[in-house]
Amino acid sequence: MSESPQQHYAKATTRQTGSSEAREQLVDWLRDAHAAEEQSEKMLTKFAGRIENYPELKSQIQRHIEETRGQARRLKQCLDRYGDTTSTLKDAFGRMMAFAQGMSGAFVDDEIIKGSMAAYTFEHMEIASYRILIAAAESLGDTETRNICEQILEEEIAMATWLEEHLPEITQKYMLRTDMPGVTAKH
Template structure:
């Protein structure tokens, strides 16, 4: 029978592995988006910055998993990366790709925020204090990105509408 401590460790490790896979999914979603953006340079710049942050988050998760004597799940990483890539492809055929990407990215950032908040609770309850600063840094980056998307959505929407009015959906795409 597992002890409370063993159960918390198992849950924490599973949460870290899942967060690692989610960050891989984020990369597979953002990378194709940034490559297609033409009319929204501030969005492309912010996505590039967040891609760098996401790579740092993955490195921090790798460090935490290694410290717990384990590693990420290649199967989960690949599976979620594929779904992220499929989402990016799906949005690329939409006339309002930039707007749909903004919606999806906003929702995804909040999913990641919830995941890091949950991991912080498990770290605190399980006594994994070495993880707290790293998880808080990742949480702050996700919160900053979500806030940036929230703040920029009016600009993106207005620019999309203006480009659409000038030349139809193909001109407004990205």
Template sequence: MATYVENYHDWLRDAHAMEKQAESMLEKMSERIEHYPELKARLAQHLEETRHQQTLLQEVIDRNGISNSTLKDTMSKMMAFGQAMGGMMTPDEVVKGAISGYVFENFEVACYTSLITAAELAGDPAGAEVFRTILKQEQAMADWARDHLPQVTEQFLRRSAAPDTEAKK
């Protein structure tokens, strides 16, 4: 049983760091987007959901009497910053950002799916319910990203083909 709990606690710390990374990525991308209002609005909405998810995760962490991993949180923020900087250097920033966002959302879906099982086996059914709530939000964002990727791509291609029109963001 101790192994279940130890892994569960490690994965809670990972989830906390993952949400910190998501927050940084969403902030950077939504700040830079200028010509894609629907994408910008959805990113802003998901940024608020992400901040609320961090609060929910912190409550589960506190209830389980474990500490956050400052190192993991810091490394996640640095990774998000690196991703944002790398994206800024490409002429198709908005498309690459939309693709990366879709991939990251699916990563989060997988993590919360796993965390639900871990919480149940570690004896934390309340945590499992929190993760089910978060999972629904992450799945909704992943679905939205998938469904709107063609639109973002088309908008970018049309803007990039138009003379004197910025398309990258």
């Protein structure tokens, strides 16, 4: 008689290593997360570089850029422990997407709003990704990767929360600046 899915899961959660296929899936998701952090850093750097009239937002984004660089380094350490590397293709694609996103902001009148919305959305995608990575690492008994992803998750939640709390204020400031003659509201 074969074991039930619950029995298989119970065994899997108590062992220190998973199947080769399960480890490969975790490694692939770590590569995805690394590529997302590379994309985030480029996107946020371009956005912050154009912000002129929203100093609190600019400061918060610059702080998160530094966190993002640290997150990418920590993810690379996880990959190194598995004897793997980041995905050049995924990282390059992420940088291309960030470039396109960064350039698109230059052509809209409400860049500060669209950029803030994009950052908020991206943070939530990353939050979901780290929740998945934590569960996957835990299922393989990889406490080091789990701990690293939990730390990163906290940073992503903090940034998403900051944006959530400040989006109304940013929007109101944008709306006020829009009605002021000779004043740029865009960035």
